[in-house]
Amino acid sequence: MSKDKDKDKATETDEEAPKGKKKLFLIIGVAVLAIAGAAYFFVFSGGEAEAAAPEHGGYTALEPIAVNLAGGGYLKIGITLDYTLAAAGGGHGGGGVDGAKAYDAIISTFSQAKPADVISARDALKEALEQKIIAAYTEHDVPMVMGIYYTEYVTQ
The missing domain is CATH 3.30.479.30 (Band 7 domain)
Known part of the structure; x- marks a missing residue:
């Protein structure tokens, strides 16, 4: 019976490790996209503001x-x-x-x-x-x- 419990614990930890890595990659991916979007906005929005307001x-x-x-x-x-x-x-x-x-x-x-x-x-x-x-x-x-x-x- 104790061997069955050990097998259950082993399968649970094996399944949690890939899920943890997936979450980490997902969080990193979202952060990279957010930073790229913010950089795009700040770089390209400045040119439009200058064109919209002539001197x-x-x-x-x-x-x-x-x-x-x-x-x-x-x-x-x-x-x-x-x-x-x-x-x-x-x-x-x-x-x-x-x-x-x-x-x-x-x-x-x-x-x-x-x-x-x-x-x-x-x-x-x-x-x-x-x-x-x-x-x-x-x-x-x-x-x-x-x-x-x-x-x-x-x-x-």
Whole structure:
């Protein structure tokens, strides 16, 4: 009978040894994957943050323009373009942006709007205009304009 007990103990220890090694390898594997994931996140997330936030380069104020509205009346609008350091010539003076594309975006955005829209949806129209201008001034995935500001907004 004592031999049966010894056989049971021997089989239990033989089975526990591989299970212990499996757990150890599993824990080490999970730790290695966690460290690799953290390293990947920290290494590659820095480049995206820089691309998402361009540096300010200056301002270009555009002369106000009168736009005929779709339902009659007109809007006199002036904007200032907030351009990036890339548009400023990399910070070496000169540069800036030309207003031709911005004027085109203003005319195409507001000539389709009705007088009531211009009054009630001012912020939505500004957001749409800003997105059009940023897209128009993006060259090779590098934005030249990062925002706009209204300097004049008069309807009649």
